[in-house]
Amino acid sequence: MTSKGSTAFHIACCQGKLEIVKLLVGEPKTQNQLNANKNQGTGFLKACYFGQYEIVSYLLEDADSKGIEIKSSNHKGSTALHLACWQGKLEIVKLLLEDSKMKYHLNSKDKDGWTGFHSACAHGQDEIVSLFLKEADSKGIDINAVTNDGQNGLDIARGKDHTKIVAILSEGDIRKSVFEFGGRSLFSQFSQKYGQLKYIY
Numbered sequence: 001m002t003s004k005g006s007t008a009f010h011i012a013c014c015q016g017k018l019e020i021v022k023l024l025v026g027e028p029k030t031q032n033q034l035n036a037n038k039n040q041g042t043g044f045l046k047a048c049y050f051g052q053y054e055i056v057s058y059l060l061e062d063a064d065s066k067g068i069e070i071k072s073s074n075h076k077g078s079t080a081l082h083l084a085c086w087q088g089k090l091e092i093v094k095l096l097l098e099d100s101k102m103k104y105h106l107n108s109k110d111k112d113g114w115t116g117f118h119s120a121c122a123h124g125q126d127e128i129v130s131l132f133l134k135e136a137d138s139k140g141i142d143i144n145a146v147t148n149d150g151q152n153g154l155d156i157a158r159g160k161d162h163t164k165i166v167a168i169l170s171e172g173d174i175r176k177s178v179f180e181f182g183g184r185s186l187f188s189q190f191s192q193k194y195g196q197l198k199y200i201y
Helices: 008-015 018-026 028-033 043-049 053-060 080-087 090-098 100-105 116-122 126-139 153-159 163-170 186-194
Strands: none
Touching (some): 116 153, 126 163
């Protein structure tokens, strides 16, 4: 273990060393490394953060039998989905959305009440935001969730001047009533800053 608490498993997951990950998962002497979680999160969280597709896919498959806690979070409460959304790892997000074990954790909130959707909106990840909107109904993703500060995805994107995401959330196949918030629709809020208003019924 390094001075920062990283194990061999953490490092292999970060660097995309799939064969080493497989060796460590199958070795009884290193089982205590698989879910070691000091500050920055587990190896699985690291793999999601760095977009290591093959490793994430391998760890998700039969995760329970491998002893991998895929629902873990780091010291800020960020889950695998938060981290993948933050870093714009679209293919990782797709893996997580498709995995049945993650079904009831797609709306998990961190210590600030942020979901993965909020994280994508905050960091300008427009492809991921579009994916969330597309899959919201089938996956049960709450695109109207608010943070501890009472902000929704559009509030966050607007505050960061992510105009493309503001447009995505204000257009597309979304009905006006979906985004009613605080007595004003998000379309009205959008128009106040950008001078555009498109009603969709």
